[in-house]
Amino acid sequence: MSKKTAATAAILAGAMTAAISMAASTAPANAAKLKCYGVALAGQNDCAAGPGTTCAGTSKVDYQGNSWKYVEANSCDEVVIKVDGQPDRMGSPEPIERDLPS
């Protein structure tokens, strides 16, 4: 191992340890969000991504089964929407066939 490579390795090792603790002390970038279907109110679904994808805010009915919102990972299954006089609705990580606009 040449002197230069040894020096680089030492810099890297030190910086890596510092970087890992820095990254860990700030907001976790990896607590992933997931798409959760069937929980967005009409017109409040997520997604706006340029031409051809003007889908944000396009859901027609409340809790539309094929539109989604980003939620914290693992929280989608816990979403239960209670509306008086209607059966409970659960969130789903996959599109579902309920509350589709006619």
Next chain:
Amino acid sequence: MTGVASGTESGTAGAGNGGFAAGLLDPDVEVPAEISGRRAATRRYGVYRNNVVVGLIDALKAAYPSLLVIMGEMNFARVGRHFIAAHPPRSPMMQDFGAGFAEFLAGFAPLRGSPFLADVARLERAWLEAYHAADAAPLTGADLAGLAPEAMAGLVLPAHPALAVICSDHPIGDLFAYRFGRPERGPDLAASQSALVTRPELEVRVTMVTRPQARFLGSLAAGQPLGEATEATLAAEPEFDLATALALALQSGAFVRPLA
């Protein structure tokens, strides 16, 4: 379909569709000869032609919302028409349309006095491509924590599919922010800013980075091993702080786990 007066100079849009398609993007082209029928067929072709171009300009506006605010509706539409004539859509997927806008702006003589526009377009394009990029689990500190020190220099970190590093001599970060509203005071156009585009938590994030950071992250993204990228960046930029740059890479989800 014979005898069609397809007088278009570019001749690009008409492939396979004769003069009908060719005439759509160029108002100077005569209404194609095959357009006939009862009253007003040629006028209706004109209406259709206008709808096509307006639709494409709207698509361009949706893809470049910062430029739209910076340039203003009228100028944007005017430049957009030139772009559309030179670069008609090649793919049925509208998200692909507008890909060459930055290069077009860079070479568009009337805008030579505003060289920052092309760099803003590059950043806006990177945002859109990041949005549509494949999902991948980002590299975490835990992935690197167990690494032997002598293995670090040779480590090649694969770029996350959404990653882009945009270096610029213009204040692209401040100009990018125009999509959220025009500021009361315009940015210092002499300032240089570089940007890191990533998509942690499935949401596109644009982070302003220093030039040394951009250089380092760009080298890694291009496949340079960690040791080489570090040495090259330190040689060119003695102020470079490796730990901060690595932390930034981890926090922003710029890379994915190396194979094996």
